[in-house]
Amino acid sequence: MSVAESFRPTPAVPHTALRAALDTTARLWLDEAAATIAAEPVTIRTLFPAARRRCGQARLTEHWTVDEAARAVLLTALPRTGPALADEVTRLHRHGTPAERRAVLRTLPLLDLGDLALPVVRDALRGNDTTLIEAALGPYGATHLPDAEYRQAVLKCVFHEIPLDRVHGLPARADRELARMLADFAHERIVAGRDVPQDVRPVVRAFPDVVTEELAIVEKQLERDRKEEI
Template sequence: MVVTTGSPTAPPDHPRPALTDVLDPTARTWLDDSAARVAAEPGAVRRLFPAARRRCGHGRLTAYWTVDEAARAVLLTALPLRGQALADEVTRLHRHGDPAEQRAVLRTLPLLDLGDLALPLVRETLRGNDTTLIEAALGPYAAAHLPDAEYRQAVLKCVFCEIPLDRVSGVGARADRELARMLADFAQERIVAGRDVPEDILPVVRAFPDVIGAELDQALKEEG
């Protein structure tokens, strides 16, 4: 059953065209030269990747990208590596990066030909408590590759961490009865504790009416 909530599962557009429109000539030249350098010498990305924020800026570019994330995505997609070699380089950049660099890696995963090889990065992020990183990890890559049980747990963690589900890719497409049951149990606990139920879980719960208990059913009716 498809539920109308969550963000799309399709990979984001490559950010290069959008960057071209906003970067000044100096920044644009730096990015073009840096991408060419990475394509010719993959190890150069370790020096250039951290510099992207300083050289290109960090404002909002699109709903998905900030300028620095987009510039770093250009560098990552310029890497001439494939398979495990690409996964190893991306993992190294993530492990040694600051949170902004880690977000850039996570947001770029859907644009890289990695198969399941980047799932350890997603899992590592989901074990943490930085909500900006968790949100970045639960983009189109995670929606496409996380196993069902792990995806459900990730959605539940977002609810606990108060990350809006419309920022989590794939909820609408991947919602199933088990996820609805988990969210209904969470909602029931909130009702018993006299706390509000997050509205963004309700489309998932309502799509599977058989998981709704009596108290939750009454609360939903009162909300209309």
């Protein structure tokens, strides 16, 4: 399986599913909250945390919960004014609960921020909350993170056992240096007698000319692990 074949893209905010999941009271609240934020942006500081209580937190799709999608609606209601928008988004992330931070990270691709929200992504990647790491490596992070930081983030996902098919942009951004890093990581795990995640295989195999020796070791162990699982 190639890197591209192993990747599952993250869909945009499921607006239709969100509307269907909300009762009349919740839909009315969300519409009024978005209108209020558009007119008076500072009100998002109280309305954003209230989304879970007013709209619920049920699983909406594979990638979104109801409260995350509702918060995305509120964020996209903010006036799009570059640095001012980035400051508000950063504030919401810094002071938010994990659920609120996930919503911020998942909504970044929908906001006109350029590189201004990279500090938010970096903050999430510094922690060990796997849900935040995964959200940070959505479309925004995949587009704006420099190569070296993106590679380190992918390696952190492997270390924390986050499936690589949840890392956005991997088919396009996988390169020889990332393949070498993953092969080295896999080699260290094998030497330590530990399992090697199967999903490093497509990335490593894509660049055999760079990791020839490590690749042979990794391939042998991965194949052995695969047979033992069957």
